[in-house]
Amino acid sequence: MPRPVKPAVFILIAAALALFGAVAGGYYFAMRPVVLHIAVGPANSDDLKVVQALTQAFTQNHSYVRLRPVPTEGAAESAQALADGKVDLAIVRGDLNVPKNAQAVATLRKNVVVLWVPAGAAQGSSKGSSKGSKGKKKADNITKISQLAGHKVGVIGRTPANVNLLKVILQQYGVDPEKVETIQFPVTEATDAIKNHKADVYLAAGPLNSKITSDAVAASTKNGEAPTFLAIDSADAIAQNHSEYESTDIPAGAFGGAPDRPEDEVKTISFNHHIVARKGLSDTTVAAFTHQLFAARQQLLADFPLAAKIETPDTDKDAAIPVHPGAAAFVDGEEKSFLDRYSDYIWWGLMALSATGSVGAWFAGYLKKNERNNNTSLRERLLDMITIARKSDATEELDKLQAEADDILRSTLACFEEGAIEHGTLTAFNIALEQFHNAVADRKLILMSLPQNLQRAGAQLRATGS
Structure with a gap:
């Protein structure tokens, strides 16, 4: 008759299976996809479209990091969601109050400020502008920002941030914002507002290739006459006093048309929309997300040109938004590989395996004593x-x-x-x-x-x- 299997054999088999299970479980938890919630808004915005495209790309590529968009009413609400710890990532506007727990991962896009006076603005809605009589201010005579007092400025977009931006510009030129009437138009109504002369001057903020801005500038052209663009000559001073802004230029012909719109280079200011991560989010996770982000950017360029605007974050110590260590590791080429991240765990695992084998051998020997x-x-x-x-x-x-x-x-x-x-x-x-x-x-x-x-x-x- 066959001899019964000794209890020691069962114990050794159980120990080996337990160790194998621990190693397999550790590998599964280390490599399973990580889902990050990202706040973005408003609905139907370019920012949301970019995030949705990235979400699909990460899923199709079976990436380590996956995204789950959390729609908000705008950049301010997205920033608040991150501040409250409700999301892991957020799309925030650089000239708004950035949460203290936010760290930069990437620059989603660069926005330029465009100020212009439509052609034929003498028919505008400011007091006396339609009369053109002596002593009355005519909108078509506006060539400088310092002349905006007493006029109506139409701000494209409902966000209060653009109104605050206008106030910063006016104050730099010594213009009392209270003496400038401000009216906001939804982006869907901007073209009609310009054609119906609802304001004397218009302000838009967005990427240089923004269709919203291009359509608004095109609507401001009349009888082949291009609108007058107002240069922010004090852009350097504004950037010096407000770290969230930068001095930049609008190239001649940036908005197309004949004649070119604008005909010459125009000085202005810019600000960024950032992808930020919650402080304390795993460096490994953020580094992987940043790597995937720029890999997907190349993949989406053909079908989604907006992805071309994604840039690496500012890694300087005095950056307006401090960079997340994980994103900095990617930018600096110090992103850790799988072995770099888990070498300590692997080493300790091998040590544990060796120790388990030694203990198992001793225990088996003890049982056979x-x-x-x-x-x-x-x-x-x-x-x-x-x-x-x-x-x-x-x-x-x-x-x-x-x-x-x-x-x-x-x-x-x-x-x-x-x-x-x-x-x-x-x-x-x-x-x-x-x-x-x-x-x-x-x-x-x-x-x-x-x-x-x-x-x-x-x-x-x-x-x-x-």
């Missing part, structure tokens, strides 16, 4: 049987010793198969067993050569002596 001790006793018994066999006077006794030796052999071989004894111990046992067989064979030959009465007498003598 009784078997080894028992086998040692049997070997000693076999050696004693050699002495008994050499003095035996009866073949029946020798047969019993032979049967006992067979049992000892069976037990010893079982111990060897189970690892309780080593090969050297088995060799020594074989030598003792061979000596026993030789002793039995020799004694039987001697007994067979003696008369039967002498054998019986010897057996009786031993019995009496015992």
